Amino acid sequence: MATAKVTDIEQRGRRLLRHLIRQERRRLLSAVLLAVAAVACQLVPYLMAYRVAVELVTEVDPDGGALTRYALVALVAIAAGTTLMGGALAISHLCAYWLLYRLRRRIANRLAVLPLGEVSRRGSGAIGKLAMEDVERIEVFVAHMLPDAVASLSVVAATTVWLFAIDWRLALAAVAVVPLALLGLRHATRGSGTWVAQWHGAGMAMNQAITEFLHGIKTVKVFNRQSDTVARATGAVRGYVAAETRWGTAFLPGGAAYFTVMAANVVVVVPVGLWLYRDGAVDLPTLLLFLLLSLGYTAPLTKLTGYSSQLRQVRFGADEIAALLDAPALPDTHQRVPLGPAAVELTDVTFGYRPDRTVLEGVTLRAEPGEVTAIVGPSGSGKTTIARLVARFFDVSAGTVTVGGVDVRELAVDQLMDTVAVVFQDPFLFHDTIRANLTLGQPDVDDESVYRAARAARCHDFILALPQGYDTIVGERGATLSGGERQRISIARALLKDAPVVVLDEATASTDPENEVLIQQAVASLAAGRTLLVIAHRLTTVRNAGRIVVMTDGRVVESGRHEDLLRAGGTYAGLWEDATTSARWSLGATDTRSGASR
Ligand SMILES: Nc1ncnc2c1ncn2[C@@H]1O[C@H](COP(=O)(O)OP(=O)(O)OP(=O)(O)O)[C@@H](O)[C@H]1O
Numbered sequence: 095m096a097t098a099k100v101t102d103i104e105q106r107g108r109r110l111l112r113h114l115i116r117q118e119r120r121r122l123l124s125a126v127l128l129a130v131a132a133v134a135c136q137l138v139p140y141l142m143a144y145r146v147a148v149e150l151v152t153e154v155d156p157d158g159g160a161l162t163r164y165a166l167v168a169l170v171a172i173a174a175g176t177t178l179m180g181g182a183l184a185i186s187h188l189c190a191y192w193l194l195y196r197l198r199r200r201i202a203n204r205l206a207v208l209p210l211g212e213v214s215r216r217g218s219g220a221i222g223k224l225a226m227e228d229v230e231r232i233e234v235f236v237a238h239m240l241p242d243a244v245a246s247l248s249v250v251a252a253t254t255v256w257l258f259a260i261d262w263r264l265a266l267a268a269v270a271v272v273p274l275a276l277l278g279l280r281h282a283t284r285g286s287g288t289w290v291a292q293w294h295g296a297g298m299a300m301n302q303a304i305t306e307f308l309h310g311i312k313t314v315k316v317f318n319r320q321s322d323t324v325a326r327a328t329g330a331v332r333g334y335v336a337a338e339t340r341w342g343t344a345f346l347p348g349g350a351a352y353f354t355v356m357a358a359n360v361v362v363v364v365p366v367g368l369w370l371y372r373d374g375a376v377d378l379p380t381l382l383l384f385l386l387l388s389l390g391y392t393a394p395l396t397k398l399t400g401y402s403s404q405l406r407q408v409r410f411g412a413d414e415i416a417a418l419l420d421a422p423a424l425p426d427t428h429q430r431v432p433l434g435p436a437a438v439e440l441t442d443v444t445f446g447y448r449p450d451r452t453v454l455e456g457v458t459l460r461a462e463p464g465e466v467t468a469i470v471g472p473s474g475s476g477k478t479t480i481a482r483l484v485a486r487f488f489d490v491s492a493g494t495v496t497v498g499g500v501d502v503r504e505l506a507v508d509q510l511m512d513t514v515a516v517v518f519q520d521p522f523l524f525h526d527t528i529r530a531n532l533t534l535g536q537p538d539v540d541d542e543s544v545y546r547a548a549r550a551a552r553c554h555d556f557i558l559a560l561p562q563g564y565d566t567i568v569g570e571r572g573a574t575l576s577g578g579e580r581q582r583i584s585i586a587r588a589l590l591k592d593a594p595v596v597v598l599d600e601a602t603a604s605t606d607p608e609n610e611v612l613i614q615q616a617v618a619s620l621a622a623g624r625t626l627l628v629i630a631h632r633l634t635t636v637r638n639a640g641r642i643v644v645m646t647d648g649r650v651v652e653s654g655r656h657e658d659l660l661r662a663g664g665t666y667a668g669l670w671e672d673a674t675t676s677a678r679w680s681l682g683a684t685d686t687r688s689g690a691s692r
Pocket residue numbers: 214447448453471472473474475476477478479480631
């Protein structure tokens with residue numbers, strides 16, 4: 095990644111962090127002030143130790159009362175410092191949790207309005223990392239780093255001033271190592287923006303690979319491809335480790351020099367101090383104080399250095415979050431407009447998922463209200479893409495898609511979602527109760543309506559047979575149900591939504607005959623009184639459709655009723671012939687096998 099790009103990225107991340115901090119500035123300021131007060135308290139024991147030393151060294155008969163007072167003041171200061179730091183951290187954590195809550199809500203809201211294409215382009219693994227890990231880093235930054243860094247800086251500044259106020263020669267000896275150490279640090283962090291960028295990219299790739307592995311685990315097992323897939327995920331993890339190692343290796347020489355030189359300040363302070371003491375230039379208590387202060391002086395500086403590289407990681411994460419929050423939402427007019435009869439019409443539609451590849455070209459079709467319109471065609475001809483355009487998961491490149499006579503881009507997104515229900519090929523069920531999955535987005539719907547929809551979608555009986563009926567929790571993504579059951583639940587969901595237009599992407603996987611019949615009955619209930627656009631993967635299921643639209647290579651090549659299309663002897667007739675021949679083949683195979691077994 096070029097340096098300029100890295101800087102831009104850090105700037106964008108920095109802007110988001112500044113914005114977040116501004117939102118909580120009052121509380122954060124009080125946390126920082128408490129942290130500074132805590133640090134001031136932490137310096138008091140040093141002062142008291144100095145006083146005790148003066149008393150013991152300079153007085154022949156030390157004042158016991160004064161010594162007790164110094165000890166008590168030191169104890170109270172330690173207790174006060176701990177309490178104040180505890181208060182600072184409590185406030186900063188509170189701020190951080192509120193920031194996290196608001197940030198995650200913003201991310202969720204943004205994801206909800208982004209075009210689906212943008213979400214799939216980023217990938218669920220990368221988005222997951224961003225919403226969990228990167229947001230979590232901001233929590234660490236706000237809750238721990240910010241107050242601690244300000245406190246550490248205050249310690250360094252206050253101690254430096256104090257050291258110089260007591261004795262400038264010893265003070266110079268105490269800070270002499272710092273410029274030298276900083277040279278090492280400069281060397282260690284040279285090009286660290288690029289290292290962090292690579293480390294961050296490798297982290298995203300690793301998350302994506304692991305998420306894909308988990309999502310695809312069934313397919314992986316079925317095809318016995320565990321070793322390949324594990325190798326791919328392992329490769330991504332290795333890439334992450336390599337990026338971390340490269341970064342660590344680049345940091346090592348300069349970093350080691352930095353830490354060594356910082357720790358070596360005692361080597362300068364002790365001889366210089368003893369030399370000045372021997373010459374009578376400083377007294378013993380001052381020497382002791384210097385030794386105490388200068389030994390503790392480098393610790394906060396070292397901590398600050400650690401924070402500076404962590405801050406880079408935070409900024410990179412913040413940049414990813416900022417980029418997602420800035421990504422353009424699907425344009426929404428927010429205007430609910432009166433709709434005509436619920437026809438769906440595509441006029442001269444051209445569309446491609448990528449600018450360099452057209453998937454639909456000049457597609458014109460109309461689905462009449464109250465009628466079943468089927469779209470058929472070979473795999474990859476663009477059928478599902480039409481369904482996605484009607485539901486406005488993507489916007490057309492040219493032409494128009496209208497619902498109820500209004501361009502879908504001119505409808506409020508809410509209104510479009512109220513008007514169009516989509517039943518996907520592989521419907522997604524949440525890890526929740528069947529009832530919650532059925533009433534998705536309509537929590538107030540009454541039980542009777544739920545049962546009615548479930549009966550019409552032919553799923554009431556199997557739901558009642560489950561251990562807790564409608565309160566049964568379905569496994570992750572509905573894994574505890576069969577494909578046919580999942581699709582019938584999603585048809586019941588569409589029935590409950592009661593949208594005038596339903597787009598049904600028929601399941602490709604063939605289900606058993608009983609399930610097939612039940613799904614057909616469910617679809618028939620769905621069709622009643624609605625405009626039903628069926629993306630058909632099996633011709634046998636749509637022969638009775640009011641209109642069949644035939645597609646090849648992203649174009650409509652024929653349309654009409656089943657019998658008319660057969661008579662025309664074109665593409666549809668060919669597809670029908672193929673479908674019926676393959677059905678006979680499989681029957682023949684069954685016959686042969688059963689014959690053999692007799
Ligand atoms: N999200 C996507 N990004 C890029 N290309 C895509 C995407 N989805 C589909 N395509 C491509 O668009 C073309 C049309 O795909 P589409 O899914 O619409 O076909 P289909 O007719 O529904 O196929 P099938 O019957 O196999 O489901 C295909 O070449 C496909 O590879």
